[in-house]
Amino acid sequence: MAYEVNGITVETDEEGYIEDLSKWSKEVAEIMAKEDDCELTEEHWEIINFLREYYEEFQIAPAVRVLTKQIGKRLGPEKGNSKYLYELFPYGPAKQACRYAGLPKPTGCV
């Protein structure tokens, strides 16, 4: 599978995760979300941007608890929980949000 975005071919694996993380762009995230009938709002972007920052520093997506805590700090305590994240990303914050953010899929018993 691949997306054509601004003249760049962005290849994905069988599950739709980007193969070459450097080819990610906001447009790719928007196209992916559209396919899932999901419109990316500012709230979605808060999370996607945090995932990318974290990945930049640690080369892995943050644990769910790290993510919820950070969102609570940034957007208010009422949003720092996985319920809020699942409302935004019904297929799972780790998997769906990571995919839009251009991060590899977390593997293992998760």
Next chain:
Amino acid sequence: MSKKEYEIPSVPACPEELYTPEVQPGASESVRSYPAAAQHQEPLGFPGEIPDDWQDRALTRMEELLTRSRSLRVYLESCVRCGACTDKCHYYLGTGDPKNMPVARQDLMRDIYRRHFTPAGRNFPSLVRGRELTREVMDEWFTYFHQCSQCRRCSVYCPYGIDTAEISMAAREILDAAGFGQKYVNEILCKVHKIGNNLGLPGPALEDTLEGLEEDLKDDTGQDIKIPLDAQGADILLVTPSADFFAEPHVDGLMGYAKVFHQAGLSWTLSSYASEAGNFGMFIGNYEQMKKVAERIRKAAIDLGVKRIVVGECGHAWRVAYSFWNTLAGIGHGADEKDEYARALQAQLDPNYPVPQHICELTYDLMQQGVLKFDPTANDHIGLTFHDSCNVARASRMGDMPGGQMEIPRALLRASVRNFHDMADTTIGDATFCCGGGGGLLTDELLDIRIKGALPRVTALRDVMEDKGITHMAAICAICKAQFTKVLPYYDLPMDTVVSLHQMVGNALRLDKGEI
């Protein structure tokens, strides 16, 4: 991505009504794992592409396995087709696909055995029930040996004790040798070798995550409860599934272990080098991979100078640790006389404690000694049941009495929660049903059979929810926890129905020093 709709089986009113389903040939033939790419095959020593001589490689490997493991040959020889196993597999009960009957799964290999490894089959193939090893057979193996979670429930009911899990592990080993690897497991094994855990969580990320959890523990309890990492000279090395650092409710279990260690005043540490208890080498039946993964733990134990090795809540890891670590890495007993690392470790570990020890055994011993006090009213908002993990229940032991692996976790839960009830007898203990995601099947492309395979457990769970006011189900396996979190919502049950055993312990544990 997951727009796909899944067909959800209807849940019988009670476990007694889990009838054998109508046979539906081919019902799950299109549910297939993703194949491993070269980058996930070659580092493990498997062919990156399917080679021209794949058939020779497969048959050679099969011959090696038949020579090395007499049990495999016995299992292939001794089935009398009595049918006792047919309705014991959760994937058959959930899908109705006759190839998910354990006997049919075994026959996928048995037919090749008869054709290629018996004199009659070799010389007069038309006279025996056998099959030539063709590409079609390999494809069928790839599909249906990845619809077996190696839970061994069928073997409990087999009058000959034929172990389908062992056949399934051997089949995957043959598939790998011939270039037909499965992406999920092989990608993860590559990560363990490279980074130290199944998740691919590097040391600095682990350190950062643990610091965050220490803050949470402080907020929750007001106490400085530590989760030490790479603490040289600690008494205990805790090896736990990396999901315990990452996922929910796994993390709550990890915080529960930390509370136990803290309250008992034990010196302990995690290791960033051996930050994984899981050993997916077992799922693919590959001895060399199992050994390599187990040796990381031995190295960490030697380097850190610990006296004890304790294993966290992980089902298959406990089977590997309890049953295989001794011969794989000399942890406990076993290992070659000339294996200096094994000898060094055996001299280093304290013989007064089980080697290895399960975290439940450790907590239970402390409870028996009166070191830990519990206040179960802290869990009064919860009605709890317990899901026995297949590898713990059917392939290991805890404590020093038969059935300890069933009794010890329950003793801890009864001390922690007042409203505790077991599910139906036919679904617990050594008759436990797999969660539906074990044995290397915990991957999204297999979600269809994961949902269907959870049907027997969901049936038993719903029964106690309705009859006994049960609200939650504890597990002691990272796969079970992740699987239920994912599939229970398809049955209209909340994802947080499943909890970690040490989460319940952690809630109830009295962290004050006062008398009760």
